[in-house]
Amino acid sequence: MATRREIKQEAVARVQDERAARRERSAELKAMDPAERSAAKAADKAAARAAKADRKAERAEARAGMDRAARRADKRRERVYRKVGHRPRRAVGWGVAAVAVVGVGALAAPYAAGIARVSSLTFTDDTPAAAAAREAALGVAEDVADEGLVLLKNDAGTLPLDGGVNVFSFASFNLRLGGGGSGGSNTAGAPTLYEALAAQGIEHNTALYDSMVEAGAEHADGPSNAFVQIAGGMLGQGDHEPAPDYLTDDVLAQAAEFSGTAIVVVGNDGSEGSDFTAEQLRLTAAQHDLLDKVTSVQDEVVVVVNSGNQMELGFLDEYPEITAAVWMGTPGPQGATSLAKVLTGAVNPSGHLTDTYATDVTSAPSTENFGDFSYENVARSFLDYEEGIYVGYRYYETRYAGDEAGYAAAVQYPFGYGLSYTDFTWDAAEPVVTADTVTVDVTVTNTGDVAGKDVVQVYFSAPYTEGGIEKSAIELAGYAKTGVLEPGASETVTVEYAVRDMASWDTAAGVYLLEAGDYEISVRTDVHTPVASYTTTVADDVVHDADPDTGVAYESRFGYVEGDLTYLSRSDWDGTWPTVEDADLVASDELLARMDPQVAPTEGDAPTYGADHGLVLADMVGLERDDPRWEEFLDQLTLEEQVDLFSYGAYRSVAIDRLGVPSITMLDSPAGLNSLFSPLDAAAYPTEVVVASTWNDELAYAVGASVGTEANAYGVEVWYSPGMNLHRTAMGGRGFEYFSEDPLLTGAMAAAVISGSQDQGVLTTIKHFVLNDQEVNARSGINVFASEQALRELYLRPFEIAVKEGGATGAMSSFINLGGSWAGGNEDLLQGVLRGEWGFDGFVSTDAVLGGWMDPELAARHGNDWMLAVFPAATVDATTAAVEADPVGMGAALRDRAHTILHTVARTTAMSS
Template sequence: MGKKKMSKKKSRIITRSILAGLLVIVFGVNIALYQFREIITSYFTTMNTTSKESVAARDKSKKLVEQIADEGIVLLQNKDNTLPLKTTATNKTKVNVFGWSFTNPIYGGTGSGSTDTSTAVTPKAGLEAAGFQVNDTLYNDYLALKMQRPIVGMNGQDWTIPEPEASFYTADRMKQAKDFSDTAIIFIARSGGEGADLPTSLDGADTFNEKGSQQGPTGQRFGNKDDLDASKHYLELSNREKGMVEAVTKNFNKVILVVNSSNTFELSWVKNYSQIKSVLNIGGPGQNGFNSLGKVIAGTVNPSGKTVDVYATDLLDAPSIKNFGNYDYVVKNADGSYSQAFDSGKVGLNYVDYAEGVYVGYRYYETAASEGAINYDEKVMYPFGYGLSYTNFKQEVVPDSLSWNDKDISVKVKVTNTGSVAGKDVVELYYSAPYTGKLEKSSIVIGAFAKTNEIKAGESETVTLSFKVEDMASYDSNKAYTAKGGYVLEQGEYKLMLMNNSHEKIADVASKNLSQVVYDSTARSTDKQTAVNQLDGNVTGEGSIATYLSRANGFANLKDIDKNQTYTIKSADGKTTSKVKGTLVDSSFVKYVNSKRYDVPADTKTSAPTTGAKNGKKLKDYVGVDIKDKSWDALLDQLSVDDMVNLVVHGGYKTVELTSVGKPATLDYDGPSAISSFLAKTKVSGISFPSEVLVASTWNVKLAESMGQCIGAEANSYGVTGWYAPAMNTHRTAFGGRNFEYYSEDGLVAGKMAAAVTKGYQSKGGYVYMKHFALNDQETNRTFGVLTWANEQTIREIYLKPFEFAVKEGGAKAVMSSFNSVGNTWAGASSGLLKQILRNEWGFKGMIDTDFYMNGGGISAYPYMVFELGIRAGNDTYLTGVAPMGVPSANTKSNDTLWSLREASHNMLYTIANSGAIKDGLSTDTPTWVKITIGVDVVLVLAILAGLVVSFRKSNKKEEVEV
């Protein structure tokens, strides 16, 4: 008996159901695509690097990259005038290069600061282009090892230092090298990047989690078991590297050391090897900066770079190291055991104390030496501002050129090239202020600097250095002279010194006894309002620092600035224990931090702002209109609530289009070394510029401005307006994971460079997001909102200084706030920081974006980044890079929130109005993937509808026949 056939009626019903289901699926998919349209668009967005405009901009950038590297390489040592190694095109100088990293160097850093260097010039190519013949046999032997550069990234870090064991350097291999050349170059490299700080101990205590760890102290791996050594840190010779150095110095008497690292490398061991004649440092050189390494070694470029950090003999000796890294707040349980303190968002409470105060880098070493607390030569290898040349320069103050009145200081310095080859020099002017014991002060601070042009042998150039008298004032956070805090120029003798570097004096320029000036009733000339303590509620009270380092009695309290103790804590489930360094707090402190992090104050506004008005205004009408002009109200009144919310909550790598006011969408891409499409499918970036350390090492502000201009020109060619750069946090220690993308330990050097890059980029119509504002000077626990404690003197004089320059001199139009907390308050929710200091005091006009934000829609990656607190404190937009995932929901029933949304929209619209987005009329064309989707939708819907029509027609014909 055969199967019973399905009736035609039933078949038609099933067919219709399937077609109807397909129609529902199509609509459902389109709804999902609409929800995820922004992240899909970001993923498929590509930068056109082949257009005529792009090619021209990229070619110009490449030339500048090499110019920056030419001037940013620092010659640290050159005994017996070993360098340069003369070579010619017809008579190439042969060199051996030892060190596996020569085959796989460091071009920059990782994370959001990473760039595409797949086509970058290699060190080998750079040497060969300069006329050297590299020992290919040795080079290929390293390649044959098939070693890989370990990953140091945001999803876990492998801190293995790749280098073969000492047995690699066999007698035969060394004989081949000696037969090839009597010159050896040792090449050592160190990596760093976003997500973790560099290890201060290679103890192998941490294990690697294959899934990695987003930002914490775990998720790390140490390979090469013979390299594991608890007494060593990542920034000194590993055991394997030491074996290589021993083998090389045993066989060669002319050795050149090249350190390829943006983090200050510990070099005291060099003193033990007389064979090492010359030492060069090259930070991440970017796309073609290794060409410069070859030119410097060959002498076709005379090195003129200077250090931007002090090179300590022992990097673990600095006071800042005593409070750097992972520290937990600990609570005592009822049974006497200890547990880590967590906030109500289940985030562990971590902290870092800036107890060294203003004594960071050279400020500590120079002051301690002047107080007789240390032997400088034993503690410091190379001073701040130090670098050698292949020629000699004489610097002398031009007679009668000094001008020092109540407001300004200016002096001219004549620089003469007394050597035999052309070169450039850096002129450094320092000052010392009287120490009375009331305000902490470094014994010496750099006040101004300048880079000469190239000076031919026997010729001279005169440069002018100037700064304001008020720049020598200290900040009185402890209210020794002021009622509310403020800047104070203490009475006493002030001195000016012309220096080769922070330690070597050329000449005393002048000294002057100044009367006391307290900037409390009147502001400093560069401030829009008088500076007073704005962060007291954040950085004082329980949990804050009890003892700050003081130079009194030769830094007698140095032993007291480390309050951390070791506790054995229980895991959350109580099954395991571990030892942590931290501080004991009680439940009241945890409750207080929770309140600061999560409690949204009650409304103060009794009415909502006007929305949805029909005033006929367009954003293009407001180009050049001051942000405080009342005419903005008419435009802002046109915004709907949805307009304001969309503009504010979708700030990841873009700003959205608002048709109601004629605002185009913009693209805002990452940095800081190039324009990079960080989330795109195709990892394409602009030309990779050198790391910020190398840029700063040029001490050439003009080059920094040119860098901004070049990247700005590239951005224009890619259709990009905003740039998440420059980054300008402080090298508080040598171990900061992102030191490669920050300029210096000194705020003047960092600030002048950042201001120049900012000015250059924005001259092309874009806007920078200077970052990370503020005190984001370590990676450890940053995304846990690490409570960063410092008094306001330390914050203002050291850590805010670069940002202040970028605003006042660079005119920065946008800011990225930081993950960490300033004291007990998330930086993005600190009105004292964002509104009072940044806007009201410094005069910033523009918009403020968060760092990467995922805290909404059921996702609480960083729950302490509370939207309502941030928007009310002045954080205008949110970097929701994976929208709609993690996008916050605005409480639009709150009048205070609505007014804050209006103010944020005002700041954003003002920024866009004064950018090339309006001037050049950026395209808002429908993305290609959307066009394809629409086409597919049309075909599918028509096909489904056609199928339904055919089905119903057949049904109707059947019914007509039956009738």
């Protein structure tokens, strides 16, 4: 068996040979005339495709004859090869922005003016109403953290604690209460774990505490500035846990005498701007050494997992002395208080995981294409979602269906998993199935000794035909959480979902198809643990060819996003396993053209500018967007005013005093209002992964309502939230900022948050629309390729729920290029799906304008209303030039953007202030 060093040396040699061959071929192509070069490129592409197919077939044949150990070695060899060829980059995109902010004094006048404009924002955060809103927010944050913490393990009733405890680990001094970047929040001054334990009457070992202080442990508030957080994430935060040399024999002996129970905190930092490596999601050597020492003198060890991303937690089962574990995620300012309440039993944990916790995070097929992959013939990177629909539990539950031993080896904690201090029994009634809905009633009874809440999860399994439409072996259909049940008490909860939700996207036909056959409906405590199961039969295929709410016909719109890729199939796991081939490294001429589209001028009449109809925006309040009086109002705008409305979309909009148009303020972030450029004393909340772990829509609504109340107190009209991208892998740096790996849970939680905020009159932006599922290269115009089935069933689905059930009034398009076409200027996405199929009538903003691929002309023409340009001078110039080049087509497009912006402003609280 080859050593790791030998495998790496082999990979380096292989990559060097391939790069030398490509350089040689590039020189040959360069020497050809254009016609010959074009033909040679086409031949190279065809040959590469054929070679790729041959290699896949050869590898599949070779792997078929290998034993398990050999297959694992082969997989490792390929993984190392890919890592050598495509090393992940951590500092991208935002590094430019951070340098720009730090070096603002050296910028040219227009850029300095841009910073000055957003940094001049002021907030009414010192009023009684603001103080009352922040005080109420603390209660909401604590309620969410109480229910969002997940009990992973509790052998022999280790928890709740009933006496003094030793608290080990430097990490216990500074719990990670939030993530970093624009999605972070200021948790300075939050209670420490030690303070929280004391408040719950639990004595900790002060001598041990003093030993850690002497060794360098200290309580410190992290930076609240988003750019500092982002920079820290890019550069690496370093190990929070040093080698435990300070735990001498005397210290350990004193700890053993003080108590037989210990708490150890482990975790890691997530931040916008950087991703994790698999190694960073595992215990460090120092953390292993710490556990070795602690378990040598403690009979009961409670591990607290303080991470917003899925870590590898196999170590929990490696030490018999680790008898209990709690996942706390990144739980906001009251996180330590909630943790102490859970540890002591003041709160019975009722949280459930929103992700699959795999034994090996790299075993997910999505990790094969995660990272940094760049073209050789153009300065652009790419990312292939070759795993198709098999993300998270959709992979593990399908791959290991019928193979319990294989599943147990691959998955430690299933999606939806969570324990309680009490016991529940369920009595599930047979589902009521009509032509339109499935309804399941479940009576939950607390048969234990303490009060608690429980979560009922309902799943369906659709029939699968080998070689047909890909289907997960199981999918979440709905869920419900009980209220507090006292011992002996019961509650009946109802889960209802649409029959058509069990249909699958048929790309070939451009419809959703509910195939004939038997469908299993199961009631489960988590995705892998059934309580009751029933079968309903669909007699004949049912075709859904139009959106049920708008009546707009479906069609397959995203063939160019699928690209020329092989997507993972359950009918041939090995033969379709994701890979990155040499051919993928060369952008085709078709792709290059899509990345730089040319728009021909339009014939006809240019729009009217500068008319005088005597209207002001107050006259338009309450009118529907299609009311004809809007046309008269829009005639009054000058071209310059329209360009400014469109271009100045970063955090505050443009005011037009002569028409009574006020400026409105728009702020980040999902964990609480966050002003990147000017001071704001706002409340912090648990991150979205903790909100979702409550499985409680009412608490998600409470978060939105609380932020909305705060926003009104501060004079903020739009909240850049919620974040709705999926946990495609465990390594995505903003996993803390998004809800789940599952689209239904993500969409339902987002819809509740949106409803809460908008019921207070504060508009929201669902983001980042769409495929913004990793940080590496996200801010440099990455091309993402995905199957249309995965795009619709996984990545678009939560946004659809947010629009239809949450009534979302705004959306933020992503940095991402869908198959080469920027999301913020993609007509199929913004007009065809969002506004067409789903009937969305709100506004769309870009994400921060950081690169030339975020073309304002494409944005204006294809439905993106606001450019979030901190430095808007370049956007103003480009937009004005585009109108001059095409006064009819671009003029009409810009007028449409101004229409949406003004309709949005007319819906805000700014019109009543």
